[in-house]
Amino acid sequence: MPTTMKIVSYFFLFLIFVSSLAFEANAGENFLRIEKSTQSDADLRVTSIGGFGVDNGKIGHVDLSYIKSVNEGDGFAMDVGAAFAFNTGATFFVGGGFLLGYNWDKSGFINAYYPEAGIAVNITKSLGVIISTKRYFNLYDNMEDVIMFGLLLNEL
Numbered sequence: 001m002p003t004t005m006k007i008v009s010y011f012f013l014f015l016i017f018v019s020s021l022a023f024e025a026n027a028g029e030n031f032l033r034i035e036k037s038t039q040s041d042a043d044l045r046v047t048s049i050g051g052f053g054v055d056n057g058k059i060g061h062v063d064l065s066y067i068k069s070v071n072e073g074d075g076f077a078m079d080v081g082a083a084f085a086f087n088t089g090a091t092f093f094v095g096g097g098f099l100l101g102y103n104w105d106k107s108g109f110i111n112a113y114y115p116e117a118g119i120a121v122n123i124t125k126s127l128g129v130i131i132s133t134k135r136y137f138n139l140y141d142n143m144e145d146v147i148m149f150g151l152l153l154n155e156l
Contacts, residue, residue, distance in 0.1 A: 028055045033063065033130065035150030043070035044144050048079060052130070052152060054120075059083040059093050065101070072140045073105025081116060090121045093132075099139075112139035120152060128152035 033052035039045055050063030063079040081097020098113040118132025130152055136144040 029053070029154060031128065031152040031154045033061065033150055033152055035063075035130065035132075035148045037146045037148045044068070044139075044146065046146055046148065048148075048150075050079070052120075054085065054091070057085050059085050059095065061097070065099060067101065067103075067110070067139075069140065073103050075101050075103035075105075075110050077101025077110060081114075083116060090119050092119050093117070099136075110139065112136040118148075122152075126153065126155045128154070 031052040031054075033048075033050055035046075035048045037044075037046040045068045046065055047068075048063040048065040050061060052061045053059065060082045061080070065077045065079045067075045067077055069075075077099040078101060079097060079099040081095055083093040083095025085091045085093045094115075094117050096113065096115045099111065101110045102108070103110050114134040114136045116132055116134045118130060120128055120130045122128040128151070130148075130150045132148045132150075134146050134148065136146065
């Protein structure tokens with residue numbers, strides 16, 4: 001098992017067993033989300049910043065993403081998605097989304113759609129962590145699996 005997968009597995013187990021860090025999916029709150037991916041098998045890295053809203057078991061997000069690929073070049077994209085949330089000591093979510101952007105190295109537009117699954121946990125009233133995995137379809141005519149690690153900021 002690759003090292004990244006081991007770290008993610010341990011972190012998921014930690015979040016499941018620490019139920020005192022419950023993230024309320026029905027809280028009706030909005031967060032600033034900052035995320036960075038691990039490097040995928042095809043040398044793809046994604047860094048994003050945007051909004052993350054939670055309301056009555058539904059999650060929505062809008063992000064600006066910087067996409068760096070060794071083979072395809074660099075690009076900038078708008079990422080929009082929605083998910084359903086499940087509270088079990090931490091908030092698990094499953095959903096999907098799409099991104100539209102522009103690759104300035106190849107002077108062309110890029111697009112992709114993806115399913116997404118993840119977990120979000122509040123650490124303090126204004127700080128949380130999020131881990132998600134996405135499988136991009138049609139991004140540079142390939143499938144890409146990306147694991148994202150991030151922070152959720154609220155009431156700064």
